[in-house]
Structures are given as structure tokens and as C-alpha cells.
Amino acid sequence: MIYDSHTLQHLTHETNRLLPLAQSTPICADENDMAQLREILHFHEHRYYVLSAPLIADYEYDQLFKWLVATELQFPEKRTPDSPTLRIGSSLNSQFQTVAHLVPMLSLDNSYQPEDLIDFNRKVLELSGATQVTYCVEPKFDGASISLLYENDRLTRATTRGDGVEGEEITQNIRQIRSIPLQASFSDFGIKQIEIRGEVIMSKQSFDAFNRELSAQGSNVLANPRNAAAGSLRMKDTREVARRKLDAFLYHISYVLLDDTNNIQVQAAVAKGKQQLATHSGSLELLWELGLRSPEKEKRVFENINQVIIYCAEAEAGRDNLPYEIDGMVIKVNSIDLQDQLGMTSHHPRWAIAYKFKARQATTQLLGVEFQVGRTGAVTPVAKLAPVSLGGVTISSISIHNEEYIREKQLMIGDRVLIERAGDVIPQIVQSLPELRNGSETAIQFPTHCPVCKSELFKEETEAVWRCINIECEAQVIEKIIHFVSKDAMDIKSFGEANVRKFYEMGLLKDIPGIYTLPLDLVAGLEGFGRKSIDNLQSAIEASKQQPLHRLIYGLGIRFVGETTAKTLANPITHLLDYRNISEEHLMALEDVGKKVAASIHAFFSNPQNIEMLEQLEKLGVQLVNQKKEVPASGALTGKSFLFTGTLNQFTRKQAEEMAEAQGGVIVGSVSAKLNYLVVGADAGSKLEKAKKINTIHVISEEEFIQLIQTTQNNAPA
Numbered sequence: 151m152i153y154d155s156h157t158l159q160h161l162t163h164e165t166n167r168l169l170p171l172a173q174s175t176p177i178c179a180d181e182n183d184m185a186q187l188r189e190i191l192h193f194h195e196h197r198y199y200v201l202s203a204p205l206i207a208d209y210e211y212d213q214l215f216k217w218l219v220a221t222e223l224q225f226p227e228k229r230t231p232d233s234p235t236l237r238i239g240s241s242l243n244s245q246f247q248t249v250a251h252l253v254p255m256l257s258l259d260n261s262y263q264p265e266d267l268i269d270f271n272r273k274v275l276e277l278s279g280a281t282q283v284t285y286c287v288e289p290k291f292d293g294a295s296i297s298l299l300y301e302n303d304r305l306t307r308a309t310t311r312g313d314g315v316e317g318e319e320i321t322q323n324i325r326q327i328r329s330i331p332l333q334a335s336f337s338d339f340g341i342k343q344i345e346i347r348g349e350v351i352m353s354k355q356s357f358d359a360f361n362r363e364l365s366a367q368g369s370n371v372l373a374n375p376r377n378a379a380a381g382s383l384r385m386k387d388t389r390e391v392a393r394r395k396l397d398a399f400l401y402h403i404s405y406v407l408l409d410d411t412n413n414i415q416v417q418a419a420v421a422k423g424k425q426q427l428a429t430h431s432g433s434l435e436l437l438w439e440l441g442l443r444s445p446e447k448e449k450r451v452f453e454n455i456n457q458v459i460i461y462c463a464e465a466e467a468g469r470d471n472l473p474y475e476i477d478g479m480v481i482k483v484n485s486i487d488l489q490d491q492l493g494m495t496s497h498h499p500r501w502a503i504a505y506k507f508k509a510r511q512a513t514t515q516l517l518g519v520e521f522q523v524g525r526t527g528a529v530t531p532v533a534k535l536a537p538v539s540l541g542g543v544t545i546s547s548i549s550i551h552n553e554e555y556i557r558e559k560q561l562m563i564g565d566r567v568l569i570e571r572a573g574d575v576i577p578q579i580v581q582s583l584p585e586l587r588n589g590s591e592t593a594i595q596f597p598t599h600c601p602v603c604k605s606e607l608f609k610e611e612t613e614a615v616w617r618c619i620n621i622e623c624e625a626q627v628i629e630k631i632i633h634f635v636s637k638d639a640m641d642i643k644s645f646g647e648a649n650v651r652k653f654y655e656m657g658l659l660k661d662i663p664g665i666y667t668l669p670l671d672l673v674a675g676l677e678g679f680g681r682k683s684i685d686n687l688q689s690a691i692e693a694s695k696q697q698p699l700h701r702l703i704y705g706l707g708i709r710f711v712g713e714t715t716a717k718t719l720a721n722p723i724t725h726l727l728d729y730r731n732i733s734e735e736h737l738m739a740l741e742d743v744g745k746k747v748a749a750s751i752h753a754f755f756s757n758p759q760n761i762e763m764l765e766q767l768e769k770l771g772v773q774l775v776n777q778k779k780e781v782p783a784s785g786a787l788t789g790k791s792f793l794f795t796g797t798l799n800q801f802t803r804k805q806a807e808e809m810a811e812a813q814g815g816v817i818v819g820s821v822s823a824k825l826n827y828l829v830v831g832a833d834a835g836s837k838l839e840k841a842k843k844i845n846t847i848h849v850i851s852e853e854e855f856i857q858l859i860q861t862t863q864n865n866a867p868a
């Protein structure tokens with residue numbers, strides 16, 4: 151089945167036409183649309199299963215599929231024999247040999263809301279006649295499914311899922327995966343032959359490394375670790391598969407043949423096996439004991455559906471802490487007898503259901519690019535998108551960073567793009583879908599002049615960013631003021647971005663010192679400013695004059711000076727203007743201040759305009775003197791340096807840093823011999839590796855950090 155580019159364009163157009171209908175109407179009312187829908191689903195299955203190169207997000211596919219299911223349910227006579235709802239999956243790639251699975255590999259029914267799980271439980275109870283059912287819950291690994299056959303303790307065959315009935319024989323490729331043993335002592339449990347299902351996955355870390363490699367070669371990056379895993383299984387060169395660093399979880403035993411030898415020892419082994427195999431959780435334990443990577447540590451067993459629902463919600467909240475992607479949870483009836491009794495439909499087992507997490511990916515169109523000027527003059531391209539809803543938020547623009555990024559992602563105006571929004575992370579464009587171009591797309595032209603002040607843009611050789619270097623550029627001035635008043639800097643509440651822009655446009659505010667001479671009587675005349683809001687504004691401005699010095703330093707927006715460096719800079723001096731006389735070499739002696747940072751700080755304090763601004767601020771009452779904060783007397787953490795890496799479980803990084811500081815600790819930005827404690831959260835990367843090489847650094851977990859804080863608190867003098 152080959153789709154030419156014309157058909158591909160047409161089917162994509164039709165997908166985009168039908169998707170909003172699928173999302174807004176309960177069933178498909180038009181007969182022609184229904185035929186179209188079937189064709190579209192076949193097309194996207196081919197892209198997904200055969201080519202491992204989907205053109206729409208999974209969630210979008212699911213919605214189209216569910217729409218067809220709902221329509222066919224209402225009008226069974228309209229269901230045609232070729233409906234995608236009637237078969238399990240896909241066609242096969244001719245490259246590998248096709249073999250039949252011992253037991254068909256079914257898919258899972260999907261659910262998206264707690265009510266769906268309550269419904270599932272109700273059906274299970276009804277069908278089984280039971281009053282209470284035990285469930286085993288485990289992650290839904292987002293990878294490519296495989297089936298393994300072990301005979302007489304040896305791995306004899308591995309296959310892809312294929313169309314569910316037959317798969318492709320990929321044993322050689324599977325042998326490259328370290329977590330899949332080539333032999334295991336199944337005979338200890340009286341097992342002669344066993345077919346096991348699982349998922350081949352690629353960790354987030356390996357996936358990122360792999361994509362970096364692809365983009366360095368000028369190839370298109372892959373949308374997600376699942377596509378990478380699925381593609382890898384179909385590689386012709388097994389060495390290439392080994393390089394991809396794949397992993398696997400084995401989560402289901404689909405067939406077992408027990409030894410029927412009359413030997414008493416064998417019979418004892420069989421009895422042991424039977425006992426383990428009586429429940430799903432027992433099967434996972436058995437696999438684990440035999441050295442296969444089952445979700446033994448990840449699984450949880452619950453006695454009722456409400457506990458399952460709570461656990462699924464917790465798992466969704468924690469999904470980003472895992473080193474691999476999961477796209478939901480799988481809920482399975484734990485008793486294998488009961489599973490057999492419940493049986494299956496043509497599509498999925500009745501004893502299991504997938505609870506899918508909120509979608510993170512969607513496709514949309516790149517309509518154009520705007521260029522924004524930031525406070526350091528950096529010009530950032532921002533993609534304007536056809537609005538699309540993702541995880542409950544409508545997305546219509548996304549930063550695309552710089553020229554290099556645009557080149558790497560091969561973006562063009564008019565492209566269809568796959569976008570992603572992971573947890574709290576800012577949305578990103580994952581990739582463009584160049585196959586869907588029709589020739590009307592245009593290149594993204596980077597401006598040569600500042601879009602705001604029209605002065606020429608410059609780029610340093612070592613940088614990817616173009617900058618407007620006119621420090622009077624209106625855009626920069628406004629952004630600098632916005633940064634100065636922001637929460638982490640001077641925290642002038644009720645000032646805010648919108649007000650800065652408004653006051654600037656009206657000529658009431660032209661620079662940072664202007665904040666302290668803002669003509670409040672004129673502001674009071676503006677619409678929306680009552681007596682109370684003026685009072686609030688005035689007291690917030692007044693209060694900011696006494697902010698600790700590090701906040702002022704951070705608020706100045708000196709390049710490369712983040713919150714941590716600002717604290718380092720505030721510490722050793724008595725007055726901010728002391729920095730006029732400090733050399734770059736001296737600056738570099740400070741914790742975390744390297745050559746680049748020192749040069750930037752030095753340049754800032756050598757610029758007469760900046761000095762004038764600071765003097766003005768001081769005259770207006772802003773505190774430039776370092777009123778050193780009191781350090782708790784406990785002494786235990788005083789002067790000890792801390793660095794946090796990876797994702798913390800119980801606090802945000804900022805909270806944890808504040809806790810350490812409250813005990814006299816100092817936060818640093820990088821690993822060096824001066825570091826005392828590296829606190830390691832999930833998914834820690836290069837910092838951890840570096841710290842391991844320096845044996846004076848205490849590498850501690852989040853729990854150990856909490857203990858440390860608690861002990862010092864308890865020991866602190868009252």
C-alpha cells in the first residue's frame with residue numbers, strides 16, 4: 151500500500167476537516183464522511199504501524215477512531231466489512247519474515263476519565279457475577295509492543311505486533327536489548343514453552359541523545375521515544391539497533407505450556423509455576439525472579455476501583471519523574487481464572503483497560519513568525535500557530551528560539567507542525583511534517599534590522615542569537631523595566647507587565663529610575679485606577695526600596711547574572727557601587743563566576759550610564775547598601791554550598807534552595823571542588839556524573855537533604 155503525495159495531501163486535508171467534527175459532534179451524520187473516515191483511519195494506521203512515521207498525534211487518531219465506533223454503534227447497518235473497527239491493527243512491512251503469534255496480540259480499550267474506569271469495573275462485576283474484584287495496575291509504557299517466545303529456557307523467537315495475528319520476526323534485533331535475557335530458567339517452574347508480551351522503549355535520555363545525533367546529521371528529528379523504538383526494531387543492521395540503547399518491560403504472559411513429564415521433581419516445579427501464574431501480579435513476580443524485566447516494582451494491587459482511580463491520578467502527576475515515557479496506566483483484573491471467564495472482544499480483552507493520560511501532542515499549522523526583542527536585545531522568533539487545544543490550554547504561539555533552531559527543525563511558514571506540551575514545560579514544536587507540504591510554504595526570513603527601533607542587528611560568532619545593540623531601543627527599555635519590577639527581582643506588586651507598557655506608551659515612565667518618580671496623580675486619572683489601586687501601587691513601590699541587595703542586582707538584568715549569581719555578588723560587598731573598582735580577575739575568584747560572566751559584570755559597572763542610573767536610584771531612596779541578612783546561628787549549614795539537580799519530588803527547586811539558605815547554606819550554580827552538597831532528584835544528568843569524580847562532594851538524595859535540614863533545625867539554639 152503506497153500513498154502518493156497527492157493522496158497524502160488529500161487525506162491530510164480530510165483529516166483536518168473531520169477532526170473538529172469528531173471532537174464536537176457525537177456521531178458522524180454524513181454517509182460520505184463515514185467512508186472518508188474509514189479511509190483516513192486506514193491511512194493513519196499505515197503511517198503509524200508500517201512506516202513508524204505518524205502524521206497526526208495519537209490523541210487525534212483516538213478521537214477519529216472513537217467517533218467511528220460511536221457512529222457504528224448507533225447505525226450498525228452502516229458498518230462495512232473493511233471498517234478499521236473490525237480488525238485489530240495494521241498491515242505488515244515486507245522486509246521481515248511474517249510469523250503467526252501463538253495467541254493473537256490484542257490492543258487495549260482506552261479510557262480517559264475516572265467515570266470510564268467506574269464503568270469498566272461495573273461491567274467486570276456484571277459479567278463475572280462477583281461483588282468485588284482485585285486489580286493490578288501498572289504503567290502503560292509508551293513504546294513498541296513485542297512478543298517473545300522462550301522454548302526449553304531459551305529465547306527462540308521475537309516478533310513485532312504486526313496486525314495482531316501475525317508479526318514480523320525480529321529476533322536478531324531483539325537480541326541486542328540487554329534487558330531481554332537470551333535464556334531463563336522457566337523449567338524451575340515446570341514451563342516448557344512460554345509466550346511473553348512486552349514493550350520495547352527508549353529512555354528519555356537515550357532519545358534526546360539520539361535526536362541530537364540526527365539533527366547534527368541534518369536528518370529530521372523523531373517526534374517521541376515511541377517512534378524511535380518502533381523504528382529501531384525494524385532496522386536491517388543489528389549493530390545499529392545496539393547503538394540505539396533500547397530497553398524493554400515485559401508485562402503479560404499470553405501462553406504457557408507446562409511440562410507433563412511424570413517425574414516427581416518436575417511435578418513439584420509445575421505446581422509452583424501454577425501457583426505463581428494464577429494471578430497477574432504473581433506472573434510479574436515470576437518473570438522478575440527469572441531475570442526478566444517485568445513491571446514488578448512498578449505494579450500495585452488494589453481491592454477496589456476507587457483506589458485504582460486515585461492511584462492513576464497520582465501516577466499522572468508523577469509521570470515526568472520517570473526516566474522513560476508512559477502514556478497512561480493499565481488496569482488488569484488480577485485473577486487469571488477471572489480473566490479467562492471474562493474473555494475478549496475482537497479488539498481487546500474485557501479484563502483490562504488503559505487509562506490514558508492527558509494528551510501532550512497535537513498537530514496544527516504554522517501561520518507565520520513574529521520577531522520579539524527581549525531586554526538584552528536578543529531577537530527571538532515566535533511561531534504564530536492556528537489555535538489548537540492541548541491539555542486544556544489553547545496554544546497559538548510558541549517561541550522557536552533562534553535561526554539555528556529553525557534550520558534544525560527545517561521549519562517553513564505554512565508547514566503542518568507537531569507540537570508538544572509536557573507538564574509545566576513551555577510548549578514546543580517537536581517537528582514539522584515536510585511530507586505534507588504543497589509548494590505554497592515559504593522560508594522564514596530572519597530580519598537584518600531590529601523590528602522595533604530599526605537599527606542593524608549583530609551576532610557574535612560564538613552565539614546563535616541576533617541582537618539589537620541599541621540600548622535605547624524601546625523594546626529593550628520596556629523589557630528591562632518589566633524584569634526589574636518582576637516577582638523574583640524587586641517584586642513590585644501591582645505594577646506588572648501590562649502597566650509598564652501602558653505607562654511607557656503614555657510617556658509617564660521612560661526608564662528604571664522613573665518607577666520611583668512615577669506621577670501617581672496622573673496615573674490616578676487613568677481608567678481602571680481607583681484610590682485603592684493607587685495606594686497599593688505606591689506602597690509596593692515604596693516597599694521595594696528596601697529589597698535585599700541581591701534582588702536589586704538580579705533586577706538590573708546584567709547578562710548572565712541569574713538569581714544565584716546575584717546572591718554571590720551581593721555577599722562580599724558593603725555597597726553596590728563597590729563593583730566599580732573590582733577587576734575581572736577579582737570577580738572570577740567568586741563562586742560560579744567564570745570569564746564570560748566576569749566580563750559582563752565588569753562591562754556593566756564600567757558603563758557611565760549604568761553608574762548614573764544606580765546613583766539616581768540611590769538618591770530616590772533605593773537601598774544600595776548591603777544590609778547583610780542574619781544567618782541562623784545553628785552553624786551546621788552555615789557557609790556550606792548546595793546545588794540541586796534533577797527533578798525533586800516534594801518541593802520545587804526554588805523552595806528547596808530557600809530551605810537551604812534559611813539554614814545558612816549558599817546556593818551555587820555548578821559542580822566544582824568548592825561544592826559541599828549535590829542534592830540529586832530524578833533524571834539527574836551531567837552534574838551528577840561530574841560530582842561523582844570529586845570525592846569531597848557529598849552526593850545526597852532529596853530525602854537525605856530533608857533529614858539534613860531537619861537535624862540542623864532541631865539542633866538550632868532556641
Ligand code: IVH
Pocket residue numbers: 256257258288289290291292294295296347348349401402480499502504
Ligand atoms: S497489556 C492482552 N500492559 O499498550 C493485553 N499493554 O494500547 C495486552 N502497553 O498493545 C496488553 N504498556 O503495546 C499491556 N503494561 C502494559 C502495557 C501495554 C504498554 C501497550 C501494548 C498494547 C497497547 C494498547
